[in-house]
Amino acid sequence: MEQDALPPSQLHLVRAFADHLRLERHLSRxxxxxxxxxxxxxxxxxxxxxxxxxxxxxxxxRRFLAQQHTLGYARASIARRVGAIHTFYRWALADGRMPRDPSSSLGRPKVANRLPTVLRPSEAEALVEAPPIDGTDGGSGHQAAGRAVALRDRAVLEILYGSGLRVSEVAGLTVDSVDLARGRVHVMGKGSKEREVPMSDPAVEAVRQWLSEGRTVLATGSPSLFFNRKGRPIGPRDIRALVE
Structure with a gap:
């Protein structure tokens, strides 16, 4: 455990939490x-x-958990980290060490029903939270672009979170890939194998808002679902940058 670089206050919190688990909850070593x-x-x-x-x-x-996904951790490992975070913040709040619990609405990874072509555990879905949607870039043109990017980021991250797609698969989505009425996304995976994956309710809403309010600001003539600021279809590198 890379503890040396942490400030003493953070180490004290972690060690106090470990003592609580060992001495009060009597969990295994x-x-x-x-x-x-x-x-x-x-x-x-x-x-x-x-x-x-x-x-x-x-x-x-959620950005931390998304980073764990990009580093290749398995679904079970990410789910355990969510459990550890929940347990830590509930203890810290109850013990008067913190005024709030930021993990209270943090969800665990869900195993979605899929067609036979399934993702490997090492490709577990990212748990991410959308960036705030605001227009703080300045003039009206910059405001519109800034809001469009925020809407795009929310939709991208919610699809990663709710559907467990590979980064490359999200980058390859087109407008026709999503069926918002049914809450499904059609994915063309490796070997040109297609599968249909459920979308979470937040993902459906995020994509709907992106399509109605954001995509037209950034889109060019491509049928791609997502675009970068330059009007080009979004790439895997752009998506990875959202969670690093």
Whole structure:
């Protein structure tokens, strides 16, 4: 566990939490070690971002979990990290160490029903939170572009979260790939094999808003579902940048 780079206050929190698990909840050594490792990884992520366990919000927590996905962690590992985060913040709130629990509405990974061509566990869905939708870029043209990008990012991340697609698959989606009425997305995977994947309700709403309010601002003549600021179809590198 990379504890050396953490500020003493963060190490103290993590160790106090581990003591709670061991001495008060009487969890096994392996479970305590796993939870402590998960919290150290989170604390390191927050520290590198200029934040802390005390300052984290739901958006930051889901970005951390999304990063774990991009690093190749399995679905079970990501689900355990969600459990560790929930347990930590509930304890910290109850113990008076924090005024709020930013993990209270943080969801666990869901295993979606899929056609026979399924994703491997190492390709577990990213857990992400959409960036705030605001128009803080300045003039009206910049405001429109900024809002469009925020709507796009929310839709991209909710599809990753709710459907467990590969980054390359999200980049390859077209407008015709999504069936919002049925809450399904058609994906062309490896070997040109097509499968139909359920969309979460937040993903359906995010894509609907992107299509009605954001896509026309960035889109060119391509049938691609998502575009970058330059009007080109979004690529895997653009998507990975959202969670790093």
């Amino acid at each position: 392996n479970t305590v070690v796993a939870y402590e490792r998960d919290l150290v990884q989170l604390a390191n992520f927050l520290h590198r971002s200029g934040s802390s366990l005390e300052d984290a919000d739901r958006t930051t927590l």
